[in-house]
Amino acid sequence: MSDDEVDLELLDLLRKRFGIGVKNDGPPETKVLENAQFICDNSVDVALDMRSTKIAARAILAEMEKREYSTKTWSEHELHPKSRDESTVNFIFTMDLLNFSFWSDKSEEEKFAVVYKGKRWSGYWSLVALLQRALDQDIPITSPNFWIDEERCTEAVLRAVFSSGTEEEIPLLTERVRCLREAGRILEEEFSSSVTTLIEDANNSAAALVNLLAEKFPCFRDEGTFERKKVRFLKRAQIFVADIWAAFDGEGYGAFTDIDKITMFADYRIPQMLHSQGVIWYCPPLENKIRRLEPIESGHSWEMQIRGCSIWAVELLRREILKVKPDAKINAILIDFFLYDLAKEKESEEVEVIPHHRTRSIWY
Numbered sequence: 001m002s003d004d005e006v007d008l009e010l011l012d013l014l015r016k017r018f019g020i021g022v023k024n025d026g027p028p029e030t031k032v033l034e035n036a037q038f039i040c041d042n043s044v045d046v047a048l049d050m051r052s053t054k055i056a057a058r059a060i061l062a063e064m065e066k067r068e069y070s071t072k073t074w075s076e077h078e079l080h081p082k083s084r085d086e087s088t089v090n091f092i093f094t095m096d097l098l099n100f101s102f103w104s105d106k107s108e109e110e111k112f113a114v115v116y117k118g119k120r121w122s123g124y125w126s127l128v129a130l131l132q133r134a135l136d137q138d139i140p141i142t143s144p145n146f147w148i149d150e151e152r153c154t155e156a157v158l159r160a161v162f163s164s165g166t167e168e169e170i171p172l173l174t175e176r177v178r179c180l181r182e183a184g185r186i187l188e189e190e191f192s193s194s195v196t197t198l199i200e201d202a203n204n205s206a207a208a209l210v211n212l213l214a215e216k217f218p219c220f221r222d223e224g225t226f227e228r229k230k231v232r233f234l235k236r237a238q239i240f241v242a243d244i245w246a247a248f249d250g251e252g253y254g255a256f257t258d259i260d261k262i263t264m265f266a267d268y269r270i271p272q273m274l275h276s277q278g279v280i281w282y283c284p285p286l287e288n289k290i291r292r293l294e295p296i297e298s299g300h301s302w303e304m305q306i307r308g309c310s311i312w313a314v315e316l317l318r319r320e321i322l323k324v325k326p327d328a329k330i331n332a333i334l335i336d337f338f339l340y341d342l343a344k345e346k347e348s349e350e351v352e353v354i355p356h357h358r359t360r361s362i363w364y
């Protein structure tokens with residue numbers, strides 16, 4: 001063997017044995033979609049129905065085209081910020097830092113809600129409303145420096161910011177305050193208290209930005225274990241990137257070269273929609289637990305299966321849509337956003353759907 005052949009043999013041995021010389025400078029990946037497929041392939045309590053998925057894909061495509069659903073729809077929402085500047089970046093970061101667990105088992109009248117601009121906002125929209133309300137009152141609630149300044153940003157000020165228009169306070173208030181303080185400290189230590197610096201550090205890669213959030217911010221590190229394997233959902237890290245992409249219409253801070261790597265956001269609303277369309281099925285014990293509004297603890301196998309199968313279901317919907325219309329300007333984000341908005345419309349029309357599953361956590 002020549003010297004070169006010996007060297008190559010040795011390098012191959014070292015690479016196999018110690019990973020030496022293996023430059024993992026391939027494109028950044030979040031692993032969320034591959035983990036979702038792994039969960040779905042190994043789920044025994046949650047299953048997808050391909051026939052319904054094909055039917056649902058055609059209905060979703062038709063309705064999205066009819067509404068001309070696009071990134072622009074994001075800014076059309078009454079409460080979402082419209083300016084394409086740093087203030088909107090900070091607003092979205094604050095919002096997606098706290099975008100979790102609004103559900104309540106109290107009645108419509110009693111559950112946590114915020115009255116703002118003459119309307120009563122609940123769920124996700126209660127969060128957007130209370131942030132806008134604080135800004136109207138000149139409370140700089142979307143500034144990371146404010147979150148770590150305990151002289152100005154006192155517990156009393158925060159209680160006022162999150163104050164409810166009903167008897168019920170916002171769920172997990174203590175955890176929300178902890179998320180703000182922690183994120184403010186990390187932004188100061190690593191990103192000169194600037195969210196735009198954080199975005200710029202990802203070099204226009206959506207996957208890199210998701211991974212950076214999960215790596216640097218524990219409160220974005222939304223992961224679990226399924227069949228003894230670590231699985232990543234990264235719901236709020238991903239919806240942060242998606243909200244930035246949509247709010248900036250794919251330009252400026254929203255210009256990502258790999259935005260289609262972002263998956264559906266594994267929350268508690270979309271699985272409901274997927275179930276009502278026959279795309280997702282629950283085994284009888286699980287369905288009964290959900291219909292009885294009984295809690296499923298965070299990290300339970302059933303929760304992993306609901307979240308993983310939902311992510312994979314939206315990927316299958318996306319593939320079916322592109323089979324029907326290869327040039328459709330549609331990705332998992334827009335399908336997801338559309339399904340969420342549809343869920344809220346059906347809720348207001350009081351269309352009978354299975355209840356959402358009850359897991360209380362800061363992850364979604």
Ligand SMILES: Nc1nc2c(c(CN[C@H]3C=C[C@H](O)[C@@H]3O)cn2[C@@H]2O[C@H](COP(=O)(O)O)[C@@H](O)[C@H]2O)c(=O)[nH]1
Nearest residue numbers: 099100101102123124265267268269270336337340364
């Ligand atoms: N998968 C997914 N989950 C979403 C959203 C949104 C709102 N996104 C806005 C931005 C663009 C869209 O057009 C929407 O207008 C909130 N959530 C999650 O739902 C739950 C709140 O439910 P409820 O209590 O009923 O409001 C909670 O976990 C929250 O994190 C979404 O889009 N996708």
